[in-house]
Amino acid sequence: MAMRKREEDEVFPNAAGIDVGGSSHWAAVPRAADKEPVREFGAMTDDLNAMADWLLACGVDTVALESTGVYWIPVYEVLEQCGLTVWLVDARQMKYVPGRKSDVLDCQWLQKLMSLGLLRAALRPGDEVCVVRAVVRQRAALLTEQASWVMRMQKSLVQMNIQLAEVLSDIMGASGQAIIRAIVAGERDPHVLASCRHSRVRRSEEDIVRALRGNWREEHLFVLARSLAMYDSLAQRVLECDAKIDALLVPLKRHEIELAGATKRGSPNPLGFNARLALASWAGVDLTRINGISEGVALTILSEVGPDLSRFASVKHFCSWLSLCPGTKISGGKVLSARTRRSANRVRQALKMGAMSLSRSDSALGAFYRRLCSRMDKPRANTAVAHKLARMVYFMLKRGEAFVDQGQQRYEEQQRQRSIAALSRRASALGFRLELATTPA
Known part of the structure; x- marks a missing residue:
């Protein structure tokens, strides 16, 4: 009865785990799949092909691969070419599990966690x-x-x-x-x-x-x-x-798109070709229409995640992956910290560089950036504006929406109306009535 319950809990019953190393790799399959469920393979191409053949012979369909340096890349490519579903998992997810002091136990632990569905796959874009x-x-x-x-x-x-x-x-x-x-x-x-x-x-x-x-x-x-x-x-x-x-971008042009407006000037490291048209033809939308997104920033975004954002369930998942959303360190109903996580994500860094370029922009985003700088320090304002840019990029790529700049005057008028409404509610709560002057002060 206990064995049947354990089998019912398995999400991926035919999963394998591979602990990646520089000179050898340890692979583990389910105990019932082979008499020797744990084996060591070398790092040569022939060894990787032999490991793939052994996994297929054991009936494995899903492999959990530990992301160790750059050693996982050839293993990932060989297994994927053989038709296996490869999940690249973060080694930090198993960092604090005690009792695993050897590569043999590491790969077995990977296989067990993968079979129970307790691991999450990292983003690996297409070839x-x-x-x-x-x-x-x-x-x-x-x-x-x-x-x-x-x-x-x-x-x-x-x-x-x-x-x-x-x-x-x-x-x-x-x-x-x-x-x-x-x-x-x-x-x-x-x-x-x-x-x-x-x-x-x-x-x-x-x-x-x-x-x-x-x-x-x-x-x-x-x-x-x-x-x-x-x-x-x-x-x-x-x-x-x-x-x-x-x-490389020539065969990726899948959309016929006409660009409106002139190309932005002042890029510190301009590309040596018409990157705006090439990127818009690839993505189907012109990301450079967003204020602060230059051709270089758009190229970084599309080269890191691609134009297909279906891997992200919502815009919140996308911003969380970029480490741009506020933290949720809460204990006992009290928010202990709301700081964003530190991350070396290249898309995050590109968006923050784009946010910094809005300091003198006469657009609505520029006015929003300067308004935040008046309320908080510039690093926090930069992160908040980068978060806003990430949401715009997500909706443009996900829905194919075109970006329309409202302008600085429209944004300032909206903020003025919001301030008047807030003052009216405050005056009404105190028993007063707010009247606007007929002539401006």
């Missing part, structure tokens, strides 16, 4: 999304490394007392690059270097001349030249990634 995601992440890594070489150039300039950062907001802008390349080419006259500035630079030519008077030491000039060469080399690699992304 077409994974291909684009790999190149987009490589591009982001190149941009991060490129920024480190910009800091090295800044350090060399400061060591020579060339205070270029004091007169230019971006030393790698049009004026900054022109001046630095002239310095590397051998120019030392500050007046000639200052003439390279763009006409839109606010600082006067005299201020730039003063900032360009320094000590031209040979070793610092050598480091500056090498850093600029590395910067240019990485810029070329970024262009190669842009060309590859453009080629």
Whole structure:
């Protein structure tokens, strides 16, 4: 009777568990499936194929795979190609379970939890999304490394007392690059270097001349030249990634869409192709119509989750996956903490960067961001606006809704009407009646 009850509790009776390692993998199947329910397999491709054949011979249809570094990726791909349903589970779900001190017991515990339906699968997009995601992440890594070489150039300039950062907001802008390349080419006259500035630079030519008077030491000039060469080399690699992304997005164009409005300007790292049209043709909606969502942010969102959000039951599940929703640390009916979880989610970081760009926007979202900044600190306001952007992205991708900006004046008028209604309710509760003045104050 106890055995029958145990079998009825199993959600996935033919499930297997695999503990992934760098040099070998331990796999466990149900006890009744094989005389040796736990086996060790190597990390070579032949070993992975042998493991897949053994799982199929044991009648396994679902596999729980522990996400360990990047070692799980080849195991996942091989098992998925063999027709098995693979669940990528977080190792932290089994972290605090005592008594498991070896890989053999780990894989058995994975198999048991999976059979009882106590594990949750992590988001693993389709192959077409994974291909684009790999190149987009490589591009982001190149941009991060490129920024480190910009800091090295800044350090060399400061060591020579060339205070270029004091007169230019971006030393790698049009004026900054022109001046630095002239310095590397051998120019030392500050007046000639200052003439390279763009006409839109606010600082006067005299201020730039003063900032360009320094000590031209040979070793610092050598480091500056090498850093600029590395910067240019990485810029070329970024262009190669842009060309590859453009080629990967061509077969993903499933929608015929006409774009309205002009492309947003001012992106710090613009893509080397018409990414707005390519992404809109892939997703069916133009995410860049949302204020704060640039082409780079839209590319990050679609390359991480894809245009299909059916894996998320609701917008609340999507925002929870992004770690943008308030926390629910409650004890005894009292809210102990409502802080959002810390997360390295790339979509979350992209949305927060997009929210920061709204500080000077004349849109309704810009007015909303500035209103929150007046009530709370900027990091919390940034997270709240990123949450709002995530909800807009979800509804656009899920329902195909188009985004329409109401404008700053419409938003401010709505807030004014809400304030008047709140004051009227407050006055009525105190026994007074609120009357609006005929002439504005």
